[in-house]
Amino acid sequence: MGETVSVKTGSIKTVLDAIESQLRVLDLWQANAPSAEALASEAPFAIDTLAPEAWLQWVFLPKMHTLLAQAQPLPRGFALEPYFSHVWQHEARYQPLLQLLQQLDMMSQ
Numbered sequence: 196m197g198e199t200v201s202v203k204t205g206s207i208k209t210v211l212d213a214i215e216s217q218l219r220v221l222d223l224w225q226a227n228a229p230s231a232e233a234l235a236s237e238a239p240f241a242i243d244t245l246a247p248e249a250w251l252q253w254v255f256l257p258k259m260h261t262l263l264a265q266a267q268p269l270p271r272g273f274a275l276e277p278y279f280s281h282v283w284q285h286e287a288r289y290q291p292l293l294q295l296l297q298q299l300d301m302m303s304q
Contacts, residue, residue, distance in 0.1 A: 214251065
């Protein structure tokens with residue numbers, strides 16, 4: 196059982212790293228962190244204070260990497276891709292990123 200969890204954890208890390216890479220390729224990676232107030236949003240995806248890509252970079256990815264590093268349970272049953280597909284519906288070049296988000300969603304089930 197432990198080996199299966201380890202393989203899944205490694206696979207999730209690989210997808211998280213690929214998401215970061217795609218954010219960089221698409222020139223969506225931000226050099227400067229948002230304000231503490233923006234990061235403190237309690238709205239889903241911090242929709243009221245952050246751009247979608249900023250939420251991925253500054254909230255989601257760090258949280259997931261922290262959970263993995265601490266061998267903590269990962270969230271289960273989330274669905275990121277539908278939200279991002281909606282907000283980026285006119286951005287065909289984001290398709291590889293959306294596919295990675297969908298892959299991560301499936302891994303969380």
